[in-house]
Structures are given as C-alpha cells and as structure tokens.
Amino acid sequence: MQPHFDALxxxxxxxxxxxxxxxxxxxxxxxxxxxxxxxxGNYDEPPSKIDLRALDYVTDYDSHLMCPICHVPFxxxxxxxxxxxxxxxxxxxxxxxxxSGARSxxxxxxxxxxxxxxxxxxxxxxxxxxxxxxxxxxxxxxVLPRGCVEHHATKECPHERLRCPDPKCDKLVKRRNHVPxxxxxxSHIECDCGAVIELGKGEWLRHKDEDCPNxxxxxxECGQRISASDYPGHICNPDDDHSCPGKQYxxxxxxxxxDSEAHLKSCPLAxxxxxxxxxxxxxxxxxxxxxMVKVRNEVLENGFEKIHDVLNDRVLPYVSHSDHSPAEASxxxxxxxxxxPSALSQRDLLMPAHLGDLTPSADPDSLSISxxxxxxxxxxxxxxxxxxxxxNNISTLTNTISDLDARTSMQIMNETLRIKEDLAxxxxxxxxxxxxxxxxxxxxxxxxxxxxxGIRGRAPSAQPPVSNQAPSARSSVSEGGDSSGQGQSLEGxxxxxxxxxxPSFRPQIRRQSGGSQERVKx
Amino acid sequence: xxxxxxLAKAKQKLPPGIELVKADDFREWQVDIQVLDxxxxxxxxxFRLSFIFSDNYPIESPEVTFINVPPSSDAAPSSSQSQxxxxxxxxxxxxxxxxxxxxxxxxxxxxxxxxxxxxxSPVQSVESVCMSIQSMLTGNSKNExxxxxxxxxxxxxxxxxxxxxxxxxxxxxRGLKDVRFAYDDDTV
Numbered sequence: 072m073q074p075h076f077d078a079l080x081x082x083x084x085x086x087x088x089x090x091x092x093x094x095x096x097x098x099x100x101x102x103x104x105x106x107x108x109x110x111x112g113n114y115d116e117p118p119s120k121i122d123l124r125a126l127d128y129v130t131d132y133d134s135h136l137m138c139p140i141c142h143v144p145f146x147x148x149x150x151x152x153x154x155x156x157x158x159x160x161x162x163x164x165x166x167x168x169x170x171s172g173a174r175s176x177x178x179x180x181x182x183x184x185x186x187x188x189x190x191x192x193x194x195x196x197x198x199x200x201x202x203x204x205x206x207x208x209x210x211x212x213x214v215l216p217r218g219c220v221e222h223h224a225t226k227e228c229p230h231e232r233l234r235c236p237d238p239k240c241d242k243l244v245k246r247r248n249h250v251p252x253x254x255x256x257x258s259h260i261e262c263d264c265g266a267v268i269e270l271g272k273g274e275w276l277r278h279k280d281e282d283c284p285n286x287x288x289x290x291x292e293c294g295q296r297i298s299a300s301d302y303p304g305h306i307c308n309p310d311d312d313h314s315c316p317g318k319q320y321x322x323x324x325x326x327x328x329x330d331s332e333a334h335l336k337s338c339p340l341a342x343x344x345x346x347x348x349x350x351x352x353x354x355x356x357x358x359x360x361x362x363m364v365k366v367r368n369e370v371l372e373n374g375f376e377k378i379h380d381v382l383n384d385r386v387l388p389y390v391s392h393s394d395h396s397p398a399e400a401s402x403x404x405x406x407x408x409x410x411x412p413s414a415l416s417q418r419d420l421l422m423p424a425h426l427g428d429l430t431p432s433a434d435p436d437s438l439s440i441s442x443x444x445x446x447x448x449x450x451x452x453x454x455x456x457x458x459x460x461x462x463n464n465i466s467t468l469t470n471t472i473s474d475l476d477a478r479t480s481m482q483i484m485n486e487t488l489r490i491k492e493d494l495a496x497x498x499x500x501x502x503x504x505x506x507x508x509x510x511x512x513x514x515x516x517x518x519x520x521x522x523x524x525g526i527r528g529r530a531p532s533a534q535p536p537v538s539n540q541a542p543s544a545r546s547s548v549s550e551g552g553d554s555s556g557q558g559q560s561l562e563g564x565x566x567x568x569x570x571x572x573x574p575s576f577r578p579q580i581r582r583q584s585g586g587s588q589e590r591v592k593x
Numbered sequence: 594x595x596x597x598x599x600l601a602k603a604k605q606k607l608p609p610g611i612e613l614v615k616a617d618d619f620r621e622w623q624v625d626i627q628v629l630d631x632x633x634x635x636x637x638x639x640f641r642l643s644f645i646f647s648d649n650y651p652i653e654s655p656e657v658t659f660i661n662v663p664p665s666s667d668a669a670p671s672s673s674q675s676q677x678x679x680x681x682x683x684x685x686x687x688x689x690x691x692x693x694x695x696x697x698x699x700x701x702x703x704x705x706x707x708x709x710x711x712x713x714s715p716v717q718s719v720e721s722v723c724m725s726i727q728s729m730l731t732g733n734s735k736n737e738x739x740x741x742x743x744x745x746x747x748x749x750x751x752x753x754x755x756x757x758x759x760x761x762x763x764x765x766x767r768g769l770k771d772v773r774f775a776y777d778d779d780t781v
Binding site: 125139140141142143161164165168169170172173178179181 | 597599602649651652653710711714715716718
C-alpha cells in the first residue's frame with residue numbers, strides 16, 4: 072500500500088517533510104489526488120487497492136521488462152522522449168522527489184525532456200501484466216497473472232480480509248466467513264484452525280474437543296489424537312486386539328481383555344478358526360482357477376469365431392469364382408455344408424451347456440472342465456484341418472485352370488502362325504504377278520515407241536522417254552521388299568537389248584542387275 | 594514496500610570484486626570492494642563501504658561512506674577458533690582502511706556527484722554505486738587526501754547512531770545530503 076500512498080501524497084509530503092506518508096488522513100488524500108490530476112502530461116492510472124510492485128513474483132521475468140527504478144515488470148509503463156520506459160508511478164515519484172533541475176530530465180540518461188511522457192505500447196503492457204504473481208492475501212496460495220491478481224485479491228479471494236459490516240466493530244473478517252450486514256464477531260468466534268463457530272450453542276466447546284485438529288485430546292498410550300468425547304471408551308492399539316479369533320466366523324461374544332484366555336478355551340469357533348481360515352484360502356485359490364478357465368474359454372470362442380469368419384470371407388468367394396470346373400466347386404460346397412454348420416451347432420449348443428456347468432459350482436467339476444476343454448480344442452483342430460484341406464483343393468483348382476489357359480493360348484499361337492505364313496505366300500505371289508504385268512506393259516510401250524521412231528526418223532527425240540523410264544525403274548527396285556521377280560525382269564531388258572543405246576542409263580541397270588542376281592541365288 | 598523487494602533482489606548477483614558483508618535489514622548494508630586492476634595505490638587492499646538506505650530509496654540516494662575497521666577485530670574470533678584444526682596459519686584479518694583518494698575524506702565521506710541529491714538517479718543501485726566507486730579508485734593516481742581534510746573531518750565529527758555529530762551537520766544527526774560539495778574536479 073505504501074508506495075501508492077506515496078504517489079498520491081508525495082506532493083504534500085515534500086512541502087512538509089516532517090509529515091510521514093503513513094500518517095495519512097482523508098483530507099490529505101483528496102488534496103493529493105487533485106494535485107495529481109492537475110499535473111500536465113501525465114495520464115492517471117486506475118487506482119489500485121493493492122501494491123502490485125510489492126507482490127511476490129513467482130517466475131523469473133525478462134530483465135528488459137523491468138522498470139529500472141522499482142525493478143519489477145513495468146506497471147502502467149510510460150515512455151519518455153529519449154525512449155526510456157518507466158512505471159508511471161515510479162516516474163511520478165522520481166519527479167516529486169527530485170530537485171527542480173533534475174525533474175525535467177530522464178532518470179536513466181539525464182536527457183532534458185521538453186514534453187511529457189506518453190503511454191507505452193500495449194504489447195509491453197500486456198507482456199508485463201502476464202508475469203505470474205502470488206496472491207498477496209495471507210493464507211492464499213493462488214498464483215495468477217499480474218493483470219488478474221487485483222480482481223482476484225479484492226473481489227474473489229476467500230482469504231481476503233474485509234472490514235466487519237458492523238461499524239462499531241473494527242475487526243477484520245475473511246471473505247469466506249463474511250456475512251452481509253452482520254457482525255459475526257458478536258455471535259461467532261474464529262478458531263485458529265480457520266473454522267468459524269457460532270457461540271452460545273455449546274458448539275465452540277464441541278469444536279475444541281472434537282473437530283479442531285489443533286486441539287482435541289491426545290491418547291497417552293498410543294499417541295493418537297482423538298476427540299475428547301471418545302476418550303473414555305478409547306482403546307489403544309487396535310492391532311493388538313483381544314477379540315476372539317473366531318469373530319469373523321460368527322462368534323458374537325463380547326468379553327473384556329482379561330477374560331480373553333478363558334474365552335479362547337471355551338469358544339468352539341475360536342478353535343475352528345485355523346481350519347476355517349485354510350478352507351477360505353482354498354476357496355479363494357479355486358475361484359482364481361475358475362477365472363482362468365473362463366478366460367481360456369473366451370479365447371477358444373474367439374478362435375471359433377475367427378474360423379467361421381475365415382470360411383465366410385475366404386472360402387466362399389473362391390467357390391463362387393471357380394466357375395470353370397463346376398464339379399470341384401460343388402465339392403467344396405459340400406464340404407462346407409458338412410462341416411461349418413456342425414461347428415456352429417456345437418458351439419451354439421454345447422458351449423453354453425458347459426459354461427452352465429462351470430459357473431455355479433466350480434470345485435468338483437474341474438475334471439470335466441478340462442475334458443470339455445480338450446474336446447473343444449480337438450474340434451478346433453479338426454475345423455482347422457478342414458479349412459486347410461479346402462485351401463489345398465482351391466490351390467489345385469487354380470493350378471489346373473492356369474494349365475488350361477496355357478494350352479489354349481498355345482493353340483491360338485499355332486493357328487495364327489500358320490495364317491501368317493499363308494499371308495506371306497500370297498503377298499509374294501501378288502508381287503511377282505505385278506512385276507510381270509509391269510514388264511509386259513513396258514515392252515509393249517517400247518515397241519510402240521520404236522514404231523513411232525521408225526515413222527518419224529532418227530535418234531534425238533528417242534532419249535527423253537528412256538531417261539524418263541530410268542528413275543521409274545530405279546524407284547520400283549528400291550521400293551520392293553522382294554525384288555527377285557523384278558530384277559529378273561530388269562535383267563531381261565538389256566539381254567534382250569532392243570534398245571541398248573543410252574549411256575547414262577546402262578551402269579545403273581548393271582549395278583541393279585548384279586544385286587538382283589545375288590538375291591536370286593539366295 | 595517494494596524497496597525491500599528491490600534490495601533483496603540485488604543480493605542475488607554481484608559483479609567481481611564486490612562482496613556483501615552485512616545485509617541483515619534494509620537499513621544498512623556493508624559491502625567489501627576491491628580494485629581489480631593493479632593500481633599500485635590500492636593493490637591487494639579491501640575497503641568496506643557502508644550503505645544507509647532511507648525510506649524513500651531508490652527515489653532518494655543512499656548514504657554511502659567508507660568505514661574503517663581496525664585489523665583483526667571483526668573476523669579474528671572465527672579465525673582463532675579454526676586455528677587448532679587447520680595446519681595452515683590463519684591469515685589475520687587485515688582490517689579495512691579508508692582508501693587515500695583526492696575525493697575521499699579520512700573519515701570515509703566520499704565526494705561523488707552520483708551520491709548527492711542532484712546527481713542521484715533512482716536508476717542507480719547498490720551494484721552500480723559500487724562499480725562507480727571501484728572505477729573511481731581505479732582511475733586515481735594521486736596519493737593524497739582532499740584539500741581541507743582535517744577541517745572537514747573536525748566539522749563533521751563522528752558518526753553515531755544519530756548521524757554525524759559535528760557542527761556542520763548541526764549535531765542533529767542530519768545526513769550527508771545537507772553537506773554541500775563542489776563537484777569541480779572532472780579529472781578523477
């Protein structure tokens with residue numbers, strides 16, 4: 072509280088140094104407040120009821136967020152012209168405490184300031200208000216951000232001390248015990264342990280004797296703290312009991328510790344107690360075994376269910392797929408019809424019966440339990456064997472199908488090969504006939520030309536048609552895949568040598584004829 | 594009061610050559626300081642500073658003086674106790690003299706503008722004051738007391754529980770702040 076008062080009263084304190092801030096009066100506070108409000112350039116922070124600078128800061132905070140004057144994270148930070156930041160109240164206190172020359176200077180760098188401080192950015196304010204502090208009220212261990220602590224400590228905290236509602240009573244009362252418009256100090260009393268007890272009903276004595284953990288009565292023998300009212304009947308050391316050992320088996324006799332020996336001798340239950348204890352132990356172990364057996368049964372049931380699923384999911388789809396060989400598929404179906412329903416029926420009918428046997432009386436049936444277990448195991452095994460058989464069948468089926476596939480594809484291959492060969496033959500024949508037709512046509516044309524030449528006269532006009540013919544012959548040769556027939560025909564031309572004249576035409580013919588002769592030999 | 598919090602935090606970290614001797618309350622602290630450079634004037638010597646904080650610290654400056662501790666008066670009992678156990682001869686407590694410096698009077702009063710009302714800034718701390726005095730000693734080369742040392746010491750009298758008793762402070766125990774220094778020498 073002190074620095075806040077300082078902030079408010081510092082002006083008046085400075086004018087009269089003998090007056091200490093602690094001797095505060097209401098008139099002074101209003102005076103200080105008006106003075107603070109009239110100071111130019113400063114903004115007024117909302118008055119806080121608790122001193123946020125004197126709080127217990129739980130965690131370490133960034134030293135950059137620390138006000139250089141009070142060394143805690145900035146409280147309502149303001150920034151000076153020279154870019155130094157301080158708490159608003161720290162700066163105010165500094166200015167009020169400083170000499171007139173230093174008042175308009177920055178405390179850190181002593182730069183002369185012409186304008187007043189301005190508010191720091193919200194970012195810094197938020198970062199500073201985020202630091203964790205402990206609630207300042209005694210007994211309250213709450214840790215919360217500084218921005219929330221004032222609300223908590225003055226509005227919510229159950230440990231906050233409030234003024235007693237009775238104006239004549241100057242005591243304080245915790246918020247959790249506070250009753251509006253009623254002074255609880257008249258009718259109630261607060262114990263050291265924190266409880267509030269109403270007076271006048273004998274409750275206070277009862278509390279002190281029985282409830283209060285601080286008082287109560289301590290047993291001299293065992294050191295246990297018990298309520299005072301129980302003390303006369305208190306029995307020390309419940310471990311070292313003098314009760315009958317057969318008590319839990321039905322002995323209802325009450326006796327004093329001195330008579331215990333006589334009772335032990337006379338009580339039949341006490342003598343039977345060791346035997347009964349053994350029996351109960353045996354019962355317990357048998358029960359444990361029964362639980363084990365149940366667990367195993369469950370496991371087996373799960374196994375059956377899995378097998379059923381396997382049959383449904385794996386085997387049946389295979390059966391529907393294997394359409395190629397209907398005989399074998401029907402086989403599989405028969406197997407399924409034979410085995411699965413039986414397994415199901417056995418499980419559905421036998422298992423509950425066995426379980427019914429098991430559950431009510433466990434002990435004498437342990438032999439039969441193991442038998443049924445074995446039976447179930449055997450069934451399980453046989454089912455598994457069946458499944459594997461079916462799987463084998465399916466695999467052989469798939470093998471035969473693939474065989475068939477291969478065979479048919481081979482046949483198709485053979486057929487196509489033969490057809491291909493035929494096609495090649497026919498195309499070859501076609502080519503040879505075309506070549507012959509060409510040769511014949513050429514011959515006819517040449518004959519016609521010669522006739523025309525004979526009619527017109529001499530050579531020069533004979534050349535163009537020949538040179539025209541040469542490229543056509545060449546192209547036909549180079550284009551043809553099988554030029555055997557054509558080569559023959561071309562060779563036939565010069566040997567016939569009706570034309571024999573043109574020198575540019577001949578070497579080409581020769582070359583072509585050599586190549587074609589080789590091909591013919593091949 | 595955040596002053597106590599602030600001072601308590603200053604205890605945690607102190608730079609080299611500065612050692613807290615007594616910090617039982619938030620009224621007076623004693624700090625040993627050492628000159629770390631090999632200045633021949635203060636070689637291997639340790640000096641004791643006394644900080645007296647007012648209620649308004651850090652707005653008001655603390656009263657900082659050197660105090661003189663005669664040799665083997667303070668730590669002697671503890672060292673004599675440990676003597677029979679350890680074979681090493683215990684180093685006798687060398688005492689804490691008042692350093693000779695043109696700005697330090699023989700009664701321990703320091704003439705430093707930082708500690709006056711005008712020079713003080715609430716930004717300063719115990720740590721920073723110690724470092725300023727350290728550097729003040731480090732930079733000194735004159736083996737002399739200030740002018741008028743004897744007169745000043747007589748006028749100030751002796752420091753008692755109520756402050757200085759001499760006429761200069763009026764015998765009323767007013768603090769050092771009313772003593773006016775002329776901070777004219779910038780060479781040191």
